[in-house]
Amino acid sequence: MRTRMNTEHRRAQLLAIGAELFAGRPHDDVSIEEVADIAQVSAGLLYHYFPSKRAFFVAVVENESAKLLHAATPDPSLPPLDQLKAGVAVYIDYAERHPDGFRVAHRAALTDNDLLRIHEGRGAAHRDRILTGLAMVTTVDDQTPIAVTGWLAFVPAAILAWLDDPKITREQLCDLCARALWAAVGLQPIAESRPRQ
Structure with a gap:
């Protein structure tokens, strides 16, 4: 009925x-x-x-991307590193629950202009959020947005590799992604990073 x-x-x-x-x-x-x-x-x-x-299909991808972006909204009460890890965890959780959808959305963006536009829009929003968080622990200069943009390409590639061959835990994957960002922007090891006064 x-x-x-x-x-x-x-x-x-x-x-x-x-x-x-x-x-x-x-x-x-x-x-x-x-x-x-x-x-x-x-x-x-x-x-x-x-x-x-x-x-x-494009509307579905756009809708899911918007939900994912919303779910990854940082909690401003958390320290910057914890905000970052929470955002990465959202992506990993989504990929675990919907591995085929995650693969399709990220791989199709490489060849489909409409999906690339969605992917780039979501990436720009994530980049801006991350830059805001990084400004709390380090100086953000002209290199930082480039490093963050590169890191945003690294994260889905790492998640896709993990989905295909999960030899590490999701917690290890989350930590790897966080350490990669810290290295990309030239920060101290994560345990030693503290917010700027």
């Missing part, structure tokens, strides 16, 4: 179904008809919200 929903709720429902399906299978293996069947709507209604399967 079909449930009537307002436009906002229906769109959110379709995006949630898409996220679940795309997280578990490659883009080409998911059909609009399958999404519509799960949502108990017609394929035509789904096309009313999203003009094509590709547009639907």
